[in-house]
Ligand SMILES: Nc1ncnc2c1ncn2[C@@H]1O[C@H](COP(=O)(O)OP(=O)(O)O)[C@@H](O)[C@H]1O
């Protein structure tokens with residue numbers, strides 16, 4: 355018996371909520387934009403086989419793969435609970451480019467921990483799993499943030515509450531929005547994109563950030579899509595990161611002139627997202643981005659919508 359889990363791409367920050375907002379997305383054409391992990395019976399405590407389009411971008415040594423660390427912390431938690439750890443053979447299908455701004459590490463982390471937990475008949479609660487997921491993200495990016503792993507695991511648009519033992523809760527969003535995701539094909543390591551951010555901000559930026567974030571959350575709850583779109587502004591990270599994204603400003607200007615209602619950096623980049631309310635506009639923009647924002651054959655553009663389910667067990671073995 356084996357378990358295969360698919361974990362979707364995510365948009366960290368969603369521009370307006372640095373480290374506290376994240377959205378899971380999936381291509382409307384049904385193609386996979388996420389990693390898959392299979393856990394099967396092993397002949398030793400742990401083995402790892404890696405396949406997939408971006409397998410050659412992974413660390414060559416298994417012990418440097420975050421999936422291995424996921425198994426180690428999962429084993430730690432079972433030991434605390436006095437539960438027997440089963441020998442496992444793990445397969446990672448690496449479909450997500452690394453350093454992409456699409457939550458690539460989160461996809462592997464979520465798929466691995468969810469699959470290990472399912473294979474062991476779910477000894478850990480969702481909150482316990484999400485806590486481990488945040489710990490793993492902190493290892494690869496230098497500081498714990500949940501805005502990729504929470505939407506990737508739980509689906510939808512997630513707000514990082516982090517109070518009263520609640521890590522994340524879903525915010526109602528707009529299921530009819532089209533999220534055009536354009537990955538240019540170059541790498542921007544999250545850790546580096548976090549290191550360049552200032553330690554302090556001006557009062558006026560703090561006030562603006564509070565207005566945008568609070569306004570966005572209010573507009574989502576009161577279902578005012580155009581107001582929500584107007585609030586999608588990043589005064590925390592984008593002013594410092596845009597220089598890491600060649601052609602981003604021109605692409606964002608084109609997107610808004612072409613009919614997108616919002617556009618920004620996905621996670622720490624270089625992927626950019628643009629929100630459209632009309633499929634034809636989204637598809638026309640996707641074509642333009644493919645011709646003008648993509649920089650090599652590793653790049654791609656997908657028209658997506660919110661993935662409301664998040665991580666899911668899939669039938670097909672790897
Ligand atoms: N299975 C994995 N998937 C993605 N990154 C991994 C994995 N295992 C180890 N890593 C390492 O984690 C780091 C992830 O880099 P990061 O910039 O956070 O990527 P992303 O922003 O796409 O998640 C890289 O140094 C990468 O080598």
Ligand SMILES: N[C@@H](CCOP(=O)(O)O)C(=O)O
Nearest residue numbers: 366373455456457544621622
């Ligand atoms: N809040 C994080 C999000 C990183 O997303 P990723 O997809 O680039 O890993 C940040 O902005 O650093």
